[in-house]
Amino acid sequence: MPKKRANGRAGVDKIETGIPGFDFVAEGGLPAQRTTLVAGTAGSAKTVFAANFLAAGIARGEPGVFVTFEDSPDDLRRNMRGFDWDIAGWERDGKWAFVDVSQRADEEIAVVGEFDLGGLLSRIEHAVARIGARRVSIDSLNALFVRFPDRRLIRAELYRISSTLKRAGTTVVVTAERTEDYGAISLFGVEEFVADNVVILRNLLQDERRRRTLEVLKLRGAAHQRGEVPFTVMEREGIVVIPLTAQQLTQSSSTVRVTSGIQELDRMCHGGFFRDSIVLVSGATGTGKTLMVTQFLAGGFEAGERCLLFAFEESRDQLFRNAAAWGMDFEKAEKRGLLRVVNRYPHALPMEDHLVHMREILDEYRPNRVAVDSLSALERVFTLRSFREFVISLTSTLKRQTMTAMFTSTTPSLLGGGSVTEKHISTLTDSIVLLRYVELPGQIRRSISVLKMRGSPHDTDIRQYTIDSRGLHVGEPFSDVGGILGGHPMPVAGAGDSE
């Protein structure tokens, strides 16, 4: 079974859990053959995590035992069906076994004299041996402490169980409840028993939205990312952790060029965009960003590339109509499977769900080029922090596959100046194209410029452009105006037109 070693760190082997994003945050996964405590307040998805740990294991050929103190096996089978986990099926195939320690209403047991958890231990050992389990989830410890007030005894017995499971070569996840999101690790001092490896799940109310976060608090003897990262619980998926780090972002490394869809722009970029680059197109409303996206997509599917558009501003029908008006046949491309348009209301879902849906589509459709029109539409409904996390995560997802991406962003003022979006994402993109209005005595003109292009020289001119019935056309540089990008265009007296 797969067992990955932590990258050269002090000797603790880790196993990849298989929970999306988690192994990245935990830098390899959970310590193998050790117990990790997963603590969280009520409703923080601890039970889902515990079940997910086993489900992901089964997907990798590792059977698992679920020891349940709270929910009955029937309840769990039913509750987890929404994630497409066929627990009953796995039980039949000997990949999943329940040890049912849930309390039944009719069961009362009197205590006379000293006892221990020998029964539980035997049952767990037996289940592990019977199916050859590599993973065990115990959910949750609180029920145990509530039922048996002698904490010292319970802790001693938990230690015995933990040692036994370690000898059996299994990796264990134990859940525990807390009452505070930022406070003692858990009730009942459970952490004294399993203090080495702790993961905290939180479900916070922030800016009127629920925000789930996961924090790898400690993994003894092993490295991991610090701090809270967002996660979501998705239908048909389970837990999806969204790691954030610039580490994941690799710069564009391809030297292959693809068309922007606009010939003159390709020339300004000295051949077009790099195939695996991310281009930000920034401009005020009406400057033609959506048109650029339209031409970008058309340039792609006309070259036989698969193109994907996440449209948050205009409806698919509007887009198709406008494209047709400019002479680009989106209908045909869609029918040929070279174009896919995904329309969504920005406020319909929380940030994490948008992200996961987009990733699913990217994984499934595997486009050669992607456009997001516009990031600003999402920025308006996400919190600032969420938005930045979203962009980082989306960008890193795009970088994992080779595709050309275009994001549009709306500048708040008509003449120029940066937007909040840009402040946060300009460092994450490889190329930036600016579209600006230019106010001159008695007329409004438009300018286009390539501000940066990682890995390639590019035109440094600020050129005029026009939009007509055939699309966007780039013309000559502004030789008679300065201060355009700053939003304060001024005619420059006496400048010639050769530079």
Place this chain on the structure above:
Amino acid sequence: MVPSRCHSLRGTAVQRQLGVRVGEIRFTLFVAGDTPRSHLAIANLRRLANGRLAGRCSMRVVDVQKDPELAEAERILTTPTLIKESPMPARRVTGDLSDLELVLFALSLSTDE
């Protein structure tokens, strides 16, 4: 797991003729391994069976380590656990059974039953 009959020798012949007796108290004692605590519970149960409940009960001892499937079927969490299976209602007591009066009380078995 050897069942042991705990009736007095004098009544054996009569009891054999009667076969299964109505009102017989049936016990199963679950223990975990060959430990002092297991022995203590077994000894305490025997005292009860040969004393106050003489001639009225049968008992068997199950080691959860040797028969974990039965432990699973009966959902045994703590050990030792004594289950009084009959007469109804079924009752459970956990612990080394060191206070016999308390055990009887917990099992709804009073002296004049």
